[in-house]
Amino acid sequence: xxxxxxxxxxxxxxxxxxxxxxxxxxxxxxxxxxxxxxxxxxxxxxxxxxxxxxxxxxxxxxxxxxxxxxxxxxxxxxxxxxxxxxxxxxxxxxxxxxxxxxxxxxxxxxxxxxxxxxxxxxxxxxxxxxxxxxxxxxxxxxxxxxxxxxxxxxxxxxxxxxxxxxxxxxxxxxxxxxxxxxxxxxxxxxxxxxxxxxxxxxxxxxxxxxxxxxxxxxxxxxxxxxxxxxxxxxxxxxxxxxxxxxxxxxxxxxxxxxxxxxxxxxxxxxxxxxxxxxxxxxxxxxxxxxx
Amino acid sequence: xxxxxxxxxxxxxxxxxxxxxxxxxxxxxxxxxxxxxxxxxxxxxxxxxxxxxxxxxxxxxxxxxxxxxxxxxxxxxxxxxxxxxxxxxxxxxxxxxxxxxxxxxxxxxxxxxxxxxxxxxxxxxxxxxxxxxxxxxxxxxxxxxxxxxxxxxxxxxxxxxxxxxxxxxxxxxxxxxxxxxxxxxxxxxxxxxxxxxxxxxxxxxxxxxxxxxxxxxxxxxxxxxxxxxxxxxxxxxxxxxxxxxxxxxxxxxxxxxxxxxxxxxxxxxxxxxxxxxx
Numbered sequence: 001x002x003x004x005x006x007x008x009x010x011x012x013x014x015x016x017x018x019x020x021x022x023x024x025x026x027x028x029x030x031x032x033x034x035x036x037x038x039x040x041x042x043x044x045x046x047x048x049x050x051x052x053x054x055x056x057x058x059x060x061x062x063x064x065x066x067x068x069x070x071x072x073x074x075x076x077x078x079x080x081x082x083x084x085x086x087x088x089x090x091x092x093x094x095x096x097x098x099x100x101x102x103x104x105x106x107x108x109x110x111x112x113x114x115x116x117x118x119x120x121x122x123x124x125x126x127x128x129x130x131x132x133x134x135x136x137x138x139x140x141x142x143x144x145x146x147x148x149x150x151x152x153x154x155x156x157x158x159x160x161x162x163x164x165x166x167x168x169x170x171x172x173x174x175x176x177x178x179x180x181x182x183x184x185x186x187x188x189x190x191x192x193x194x195x196x197x198x199x200x201x202x203x204x205x206x207x208x209x210x211x212x213x214x215x216x217x218x219x220x221x222x223x224x225x226x227x228x229x230x231x232x233x234x235x236x237x238x239x240x241x242x243x244x245x246x247x248x249x250x251x252x253x254x255x256x257x258x259x260x261x262x263x264x265x266x267x268x269x270x271x272x273x274x275x276x277x278x279x280x281x282x283x284x285x286x287x288x289x290x291x
Numbered sequence: 292x293x294x295x296x297x298x299x300x301x302x303x304x305x306x307x308x309x310x311x312x313x314x315x316x317x318x319x320x321x322x323x324x325x326x327x328x329x330x331x332x333x334x335x336x337x338x339x340x341x342x343x344x345x346x347x348x349x350x351x352x353x354x355x356x357x358x359x360x361x362x363x364x365x366x367x368x369x370x371x372x373x374x375x376x377x378x379x380x381x382x383x384x385x386x387x388x389x390x391x392x393x394x395x396x397x398x399x400x401x402x403x404x405x406x407x408x409x410x411x412x413x414x415x416x417x418x419x420x421x422x423x424x425x426x427x428x429x430x431x432x433x434x435x436x437x438x439x440x441x442x443x444x445x446x447x448x449x450x451x452x453x454x455x456x457x458x459x460x461x462x463x464x465x466x467x468x469x470x471x472x473x474x475x476x477x478x479x480x481x482x483x484x485x486x487x488x489x490x491x492x493x494x495x496x497x498x499x500x501x502x503x504x505x506x507x508x509x510x511x512x513x514x515x516x517x518x519x520x521x522x523x524x525x526x527x528x529x530x531x532x533x534x535x536x537x538x539x540x541x542x543x544x545x546x547x548x549x550x551x552x553x554x555x556x557x558x559x560x561x562x563x564x565x566x567x568x569x
Binding site: 003006011014018020026031032085092093098103108109110114117120125127164168172189190225226227232246249250254259263266269270273274276 | 299300301306309310312313314316317318320321323324326327330381382383385386388389390393394395396398401404405407408409410411412413414415416417418419420421422423438439441442444447472497500501503504507508519522523526527534537538541544545548549552553556559560
């Protein structure tokens with residue numbers, strides 16, 4: 001095949017995927033930026049160029065700042081805990097403890113279920129005066145508490161659901177990494193007299209670093225991408241206490257139908273995701289230099 | 292894997308403590324699900340009353356099934372998942388082949404543009420994609436739910452990695468036999484990548500079976516809603532708070548996936564692993 005024919009062939013192979021990618025990823029990202037500079041058309045009034053007005057409104061919007069800070073705390077509260085739990089689960093499943101088949105099943109099952117179904121189950125769990133959590137706290141003599149209905153606990157209650165759902169998923173990647181590790185390392189460590197804790201800290205954990213990085217990036221993306229449980233459990237309330245960025249986009253865009261303001265909000269979300277990408281790129285670059 | 296933990300496996304008391312910890316965590320992890328099962332299979336009077344004498348019943352499932360068009364929702368989800376999967380398989384295979392085995396100008400830039408989707412997923416581009424669907428006149432159809440996900444960057448990346456491990460000699464042998472590039476793809480690459488296809492298929496099916504926000508936005512009728520949205524519409528409207536029925540409906544919608552997972556547990560776990568380890 002001549003070179004130009006090969007080029008043509010390659011581009012024809014790419015074409016179907018490229019068309020859809022451009023139409024539903026690249027175009028919307030650019031169009032989103034464009035639309036964020038216009039006003040939302042209302043009735044007979046066509047969209048007008050408003051410059052940075054939507055962004056100025058954003059800067060003056062206390063709910064936006066709250067959603068941003070909620071999202072920050074949500075990420076900070078869920079990511080380290082689910083990663084630590086995932087690592088612990090993987091170590092336990094990897095050791096031949098009795099019933100490891102059951103354990104792996106128990107840890108991993110939440111991952112396969114839809115977030116929406118899971119949220120329904122947990123909603124029942126948290127129901128004041130009725131749910132299981134209430135019953136349990138009643139046994140210990142604590143008073144009734146509306147976990148999802150009070151500002152101080154609602155976000156934490158949602159974080160628990162997220163951790164429960166994600167830890168088992170991340171466990172899988174740690175498990176794979178642990179199983180691909182050479183047993184000779186442990187033997188050498190033992191001969192050198194390293195304790196188990198020392199060996200884990202100085203050998204196992206550093207060797208798991210690429211996995212941790214991969215899991216971390218996924219966890220960060222999920223913290224900004226997944227809001228299904230909020231739709232079911234709190235709808236952003238009480239008093240905006242559980243409003244995350246994407247949920248706010250959803251609310252502005254599809255409850256108040258203010259598409260321009262939603263576009264400006266989406267830009268913030270895209271900027272955050274892009275910075276994650278850049279950080280990941282920098283770290284991955286460095287990692288390849290190591291090897 | 293036999294000696295994976297080898298010398299550092301915990302012994303004696305440490306082993307007992309760790310086993311205990313692992314089991315406590317395991318039971319805690321299953322608790323919400325076990326609770327849903329309890330509620331769904333017992334009359335609502337027993338939904339928070341745990342006694343062995345509680346009679347078992349399937350009535351909640353019957354009520355839930357008749358209270359909303361779940362049969363139609365299931366059909367929609369099956370159509371959606373199948374459609375997305377078939378389209379992804381074709382598109383992703385062709386694109387991955389081009390990236391793995393062709394030299395052409397702009398290849399790296401094109402690949403970089405594909406990878407953009409790993410970070411900026413259709414999940415967050417809901418406002419603009421809604422606009423596009425409206426402009427295309429296909430709002431509230433099953434096609435509109437699946438369309439943004441069909442060209443999957445993740446799939447292209449995964450399959451490209453697999454295709455790159457195929458020995459060049461096999462490729463060249465096929466060409467000498469007179470195979471066109473497409474025939475080579477079909478006869479050499481696709482069969483060798485079967486484990487990757489399986490892994491990708493499982494991940495894709497569970498992703499789209501579970502997807503919620505975008506379908507919630509883009510659908511507005513019984514004819515196009517997948518089960519996840521159907522469940523939400525059902526449990527948020529006219530049910531009052533009959534948790535027994537909601538639990539039954541919840542289990543109903545997750546049932547097929549849960550059964551499939553229990554049957555193919557090993558494949559599921561390995562697929563997710565393979566999909567993650569690039």
